[in-house]
Amino acid sequence: MELHAINDTDAAAVDWWFIYKLPCNVPFKAEVSSNAGTSPASDGPAGRTTGWEYLYADAAGHGLPAMSPNRLDRQEGALHRTLAPLFQTGSDNADSVGWICYNDEIPGRSSLANDANCGHTKGVLAFDIDTDTAFWLLHSWPKFPDLNTNAPGSPDYAQTYLCITLKDVETARYIAEQMYHRQEPQTYDCRIPSGLPIDDIFNRLAKAVDVNETDPPCDITFFSRGGQDFRLLAKNRHWGRDFWIDHVGPHLKSNIDVETWRRGTVPGTADEDHRHHATDILYIDFASLGLPCEWHYTKDHAKWAVSEQPDWVCVADINRQTSQELRGGGAICFRNHDLWQALRGIEKLVE
DSSP states (O other), X not given: OOOOEEOSSSOOEESEEEEEXXXXXXXXXXXXXXXXXXXXXXXXXXXXXXXXXXEEEEGGGTTOOEEOSSOTTSSOHHHHHHHHHHHOOGGGSOTTEEEEEEESSOTTOTTSOOOTTSOSOEEEEEEETTTTEEEEEEEOOTTOOBTTTTBOOOOSXXXXXXXXXXXXXXXXXXXXXXXXXXXXXXXXXXXXXXXXXXXXXXXXXXXXXXXXXXXXXXXXXXXXXXXXXXXXXXXXXXSOSOHIIIIIHHHHTSOEEEEOOOXXXXXXXXXXXXXXXXXXXXXXXXXXXXXXXXXXXXXXXXXXXXXXSTTEEEEESSOSSGGGGGSXXXXXXXXXXXXXXXXXXXXXXXO
16 A cells, blocks of 8 residues: 555645644635645534635645635545545554554543653654555644544644655654653554564554653654655653754744744743744734635644744644643754745734
8 A cells, every 4th residue: 555645635645745634613715716736525503614614735736725615524625535545444554554543632542641751742654564654644633543333533733744754664764763761642542564673663652652752853854755854853851942042043044933832931031042932822803815714823732833034844743832842752853935924924923
């Protein structure tokens, strides 16, 4: 079985895709301008979002975002199509297929307690040894995915997702190794091919991470199937500093604007090299994309950042707040002018 990021329209493989889910119950008109894509089906309150609508962009569209005609609570669209092979059970999946699901909030498993020592991380790393294919989905949605029920998470808040078709299984291993030492994910639904050695990184990551790892933060480059380069910036709980100010900004050598879930104490804005700063995004407004929809950051659980100068985009799983200094987590950063410009256009730095 070949595992790829699958697009939003005709189930074709793409190099990567990005989704920005809208929050629930914010004002929204069904009629959108022609450059914003097709209006999604809606059965929520008239003139308000249901929380299942989303903005979509992918490599084939050069990163140009548009409103999807699909919804995340239905068996359609990029997110469902990409994960569909993982929902197959028994003989439907060859022994060569494996995956590691992780989330700091475990879905639908009341008997399993969340471990606050593990990373504030959410995603799926999937691979097929026989076809040498793999994908990595990094997202912000708590309690997702639940492969037992195929149920979506809560629609309440805005969320972000980035899925990449990896170059090969060895690239997936490279990412898994870094995750083990830095992001420290809480794994909960894993399938590892029986032929892999017990000390293979997939086996080790699936069983549980050692939260006593003290490796320094990483900034590594990996490649998609199509040759796009991505950077994984990550840190573990023992580093004890702010991920966005002290790691992402200095490594991108740029001021950055950051949208994350913010509750409690928020760090300052100056980063460690004292030449750049991180600014919190306080409001999201889709008007520049032709969409009459906007919301305050308190309705947004997404985790992303853009550089001040062209054209870095980062999609992450860790927040910009002081308590997160004691959690592992990371961000995938890549250069794409269209997506960078779109995200710069929707951010508002003042309320």
